[in-house]
Amino acid sequence: MIEFRPLRTKRLALTLQEIAIGDAISLASIPPTMYESQTSRFLSSIIAQAEAATPAHVTDPRAMTVQERAFIVAHYMAHVSESAPDFFIGDGRFSNYLVGQQQNVVPTFPAGSVGGDEWALVPLVGAAAEAIEELHGDISNKHGEKITGEYHWMLGCMASQLRKTDDAPPDPVTDMEYGDWLRARMHVIDRYPESDFVQLLVMYREAVRATRHFFNVDINDDGIVFLEEVAKEAVATLPPARFPASSCLSDFALRMGGKTPAVSQ
Template identity: 40%
Template sequence: MIHFPVLRTRRLTVRMRELAMIDAIALAAIPPHLNEEATTAFLRSAVDDVQGVENPEDWTVQERTMAVCHYMASTLDDGPDFSLAGGKANFSDYLLGEQDYPSEHVEVGTIEGDRWEARHLTGALAGAIERLQGELPGVSGHAHWRIGRMAAQLIVNGDAVPSAGDVDAALIERMRVIANYPESAFVQLLDAFEAARHELDHLFLLEADEHGLMALPREDSAAEKPPARFPVGSCITELARYLGGKPAAAGP
């Protein structure tokens, strides 16, 4: 039985447990492009107790990444500061341990007569972006994630995409609206959003490419490091992957 230290952040106190084999097999069966779905399934199985925000889908994507990395730090062979990117980097190159959850919302500004705010990206919202890939004609990959994050995180005149209920329907409708803005208005909104959302950074600097979310290295990292992902598939054994019908894991 593996011992996990208690994970404490500003909003969460989390006690974790080792995955049961049946949960690891189920995790291995999730298609590899559904990273957020796999992360939610992993957290529901690996979290033994949580004080604070109970539902992992309501955690920020940074808090979710922190919990996954906490599990990796206790289970991977190279210890708490585990290696990444084929040994080119370590966990500590990405962790903003001194920077935790800031305010709930930040001001974006007034654009085209509307008042805009930005909020955190949660697991529920990130999962919806992931599921909606290909639903907006002509938009895919990196563009899908960029517009999806804008739709999910931006609040216009107090109106936000709900984080419960039919999130997918609400999010795709907001994505359509934003994607159909005139180009000048879209660029202005995007620039303001990018500036504002960095005020919400905590624990990790998370960006997105065509494959989904990824962590950027700390700005004070000693040398240039590549972006990193922390796939939950790295948390399960090769036997679980085999029984779940998957090839060997590539590692974080």
């Protein structure tokens, strides 16, 4: 049995446990396209204890930010990987992607003004990322064409995280209506004038950068990814990374779940 060091951050006070073989095999059977759902299942399986040490602490994996969730998976990987603790990620290592000691999660950040509206940014939590994932390929533009890939994730993240002063969205963690709300919000943003949308996107990216914690977040066709941490003005040389739960599983569990052995990407 593997013993894990306690994980303590500004909002997390966790004790992890090794995943049970049955849970590992079940997890391995989840399609890789359901990355966020797989992450939630994995975290629920490996968190033995989650303390609410302060009112700011979170205990539900679906209420944690996508950066916090990735950090927990990476903490597990650092204990099980052959190249631990600074394990390999392609040609790089975990430390190439980690943003120093920055752990602060900003609940609401004043992002700026676009289209006559004042906007604020809230963190992207696991439940919201799952909702975006579940809607992939299920939303059409006004011409009836399916919205997929990077643009779908871009719309979803912007719709989830950007708030106007009069917004009253449902809670993605507890409210079953969140998916319907998100779908409607994505349709609204898809119909923005092009110039307003570009301004909104620039503002969104700047706000995400200003509120970064643990990792630099970006978006591609597959969903949420993390960028190499580089000095100001420097150019990243490593590709975007993810921390798939499947990278934490044994070859046996992957084979029993119908998968081939995987590595972090």
